[in-house]
Amino acid sequence: MAVSPLSSPDSPFADIVVEHSPAAGIAPAPLLGKSLEELTDWVQAQGQPSYRGKQLYQWIYQQGARSLQEITVFPKAWRQAMEHVDLGRSTLHHRVVASDGTVKYLLRLADGQIIETVGIPSAKRLTVCVSSQVGCPMACDFCATGKGGFVRNLATHEIVDQVLTVQEDFGQRVSNIVFMGMGEPLLNVANTVAAIRCLNGDVGIGQRAITLSTVGVPGRIRALAAEQLQVTLAVSLHASNQAQRLQLIPSAGAYPLEVLLDECREYVQLTGRRVTFEYILLAGLNDQPANAAELAQHLRGFQSHVNLIPYNPIDEADYQRPSEASIRNFVAELEDRRIAVTVRYSRGLEENAACGQLRASQR
Numbered sequence: 001m002a003v004s005p006l007s008s009p010d011s012p013f014a015d016i017v018v019e020h021s022p023a024a025g026i027a028p029a030p031l032l033g034k035s036l037e038e039l040t041d042w043v044q045a046q047g048q049p050s051y052r053g054k055q056l057y058q059w060i061y062q063q064g065a066r067s068l069q070e071i072t073v074f075p076k077a078w079r080q081a082m083e084h085v086d087l088g089r090s091t092l093h094h095r096v097v098a099s100d101g102t103v104k105y106l107l108r109l110a111d112g113q114i115i116e117t118v119g120i121p122s123a124k125r126l127t128v129c130v131s132s133q134v135g136c137p138m139a140c141d142f143c144a145t146g147k148g149g150f151v152r153n154l155a156t157h158e159i160v161d162q163v164l165t166v167q168e169d170f171g172q173r174v175s176n177i178v179f180m181g182m183g184e185p186l187l188n189v190a191n192t193v194a195a196i197r198c199l200n201g202d203v204g205i206g207q208r209a210i211t212l213s214t215v216g217v218p219g220r221i222r223a224l225a226a227e228q229l230q231v232t233l234a235v236s237l238h239a240s241n242q243a244q245r246l247q248l249i250p251s252a253g254a255y256p257l258e259v260l261l262d263e264c265r266e267y268v269q270l271t272g273r274r275v276t277f278e279y280i281l282l283a284g285l286n287d288q289p290a291n292a293a294e295l296a297q298h299l300r301g302f303q304s305h306v307n308l309i310p311y312n313p314i315d316e317a318d319y320q321r322p323s324e325a326s327i328r329n330f331v332a333e334l335e336d337r338r339i340a341v342t343v344r345y346s347r348g349l350e351e352n353a354a355c356g357q358l359r360a361s362q363r
Contacts, residue, residue, distance in 0.1 A: 032060055033198050034156035039344055048078065060087060062200050064168050086110070088157035090165065094223075107165060109134075111157055119166040125175040130162045132192050138170055140216050140249050142237075142280060144314045145182045154189040157358025159195035163203060177205060180213040180234070186220035207231050208228030212279060215249055216260045224255055225227060225270040234276040234307070235264055239286055240294035248286075264313025274303040281327060282311050283320040299339055306334060306341040 013273040031039060039060075040053025055073050059065040062339040066089040068074065068082045090107040093114055097103050103119040118129040136143070137150035162181075167174045177199060179185045192212070197203045207230035214221070224233065237257075239245035264275045279295065281287040294295045299306070308330060311321045322330075327343060334341045 011103045022277075029155070030086040030157045031056070032127045033155075033160050033194065034086035035202060036121075040043075046082070057202075059206075061164075064164055068177060069222075071321055076139040081261065088155075088161060090115075090158070090161050092165070095169075103166070103169065105162075107162065115154065115158070115162075117166060118181065120168055122171065126166070126172055127176040128163050128166045128174050129178050129181050130159055131181035131183050132159060132179055132185040132188050136183045137187065138184050138249065138251050140215065142238075142248060142282065142311065142314075142319050147314075147317070153191060154183070156191045156198065159191065160198050160203065163199060163205070163291055166302045172202075174205060176211075178213065178234075180212045181209070184215060184217065185212050186214045186217040186224065189220060189223060193224075193229070196231060211276070215251060216255050216263075217251075218255050218259070221260075221263045221267050222228050228271065230273070232276055233264075233267060233273070234278050235260070236280075237295070238278070238280045240291040240298070244286060244291075248282075257298070261302075264304075265302065268303045268346070274305060276305045276307055278307045278309060279311045280311050281322045281330060283322040283326065284341065285319065287322040287326045287327060287330055289333050293337070294331045296334055296337035296339045300337075304340070308324060308341060308343045310343070312346050330333040 006047045024220055031042065034042070036053060036057045037057045041049050043056060044050055052074065056071065059073075065087060067087055068079050068085055071079065071349050090109055090112075092105065093108040095103060095105040101121045105117050105119070106114050107117060108114055113134045115131045115134055117131060118224040120127040120129065131154060133153050133271075134151035135149050136145045139146040154291070163174050163177060179192065196207065196210055196212075197211065200207050211232040211234050212224070213234040213236060221233070221235075236243070236249075237250050239252075242252065242257045245257055267273075268275060277299065293330075302342065308327065310327055313321055331341055331343060
């Protein structure tokens with residue numbers, strides 16, 4: 001087992017970091033997620049000529065093959081001999097379409113676990129909101145996924161599969177990806193980064209069209225910067241001070257706001273890319289003008305952008321959505337202090353829009 005630096009006994013994250021390698025005796029990793037070079041090496045190891053690697057690569061990433069049996073350019077005898085080989089595709093468990101065209105999927109994985117992913121169409125793009133874990137260990141007080149508990153990290157192929165599934169269902173190429181589904185991507189760094197590289201290099205989605213959202217894990221933003229990706233980093237603040245953040249995000253006790261912001265500044269210096277800060281507006285709690293002024297003070301001189309997200313109420317928490325007047329006032333306070341800000345309204349609001357709600361209702 002590969003042990004993360006955060007899994008040491010002294011770490012407050014020791015019980016929730018579960019990056020690992022397959023144990024001995026477990027079937028080899030599925031083929032989805034492998035590069036052209038890796039697939040070529042694999043077919044040669046099976047006694048096939050090297051050009052079969054390119055054929056396999058094209059059928060997986062361009063034609064959406066779900067099993068080797070579908071790849072009709074391969075000899076029938078070899079396909080039959082390779083029946084045990086898993087390409088790594090999920091099965092559709094449930095699908096819900098909202099009135100605005102947003103589609104939420106529940107996908108069943110090989111071990112029976114169920115995850116959510118969302119296809120969000122617009123006039124010029126198709127965005128996929130992907131999950132990085134089954135459940136989430138961060139237990140944010142306002143989040144339906146966090147209320148449902150944590151099971152495990154997703155493997156690289158399970159992340160990539162979500163994008164291919166949405167692309168096939170919509171019948172059009174995915175243009176943008178947001179890691180804003182179930183889970184904390186920076187508690188699954190190895191597989192998340194591998195998936196980003198696969199989605200970029202093999203599926204053909206530009207890194208600058210990929211956004212990775214994190215609540216923040218000590219040292220992991222710095223580690224992400226070292227990867228020199230061109231993705232957009234979105235940090236979920238959701239509060240304008242440490243006491244308030246601790247109320248909403250239990251892990252904030254181990255990662256004070258000022259320390260998190262310092263690491264974000266270092267990320268900007270190392271990558272040259274601005275940081276987006278996500279801030280869920282909760283009525284009467286963090287949506288007051290004083291909160292906006294406090295947030296602006298933290299971000300003064302920062303190469304950043306603020307995404308305000310009016311809260312989607314869930315049954316498991318008592319928080320409420322702010323009024324439109326409160327949202328406008330919050331925006332005005334930030335703009336008066338020269339903080340770049342936009343309001344991001346959730347799509348598919350009437351269809352269990354909050355991440356984790358549909359999964360909880362359909363299991």
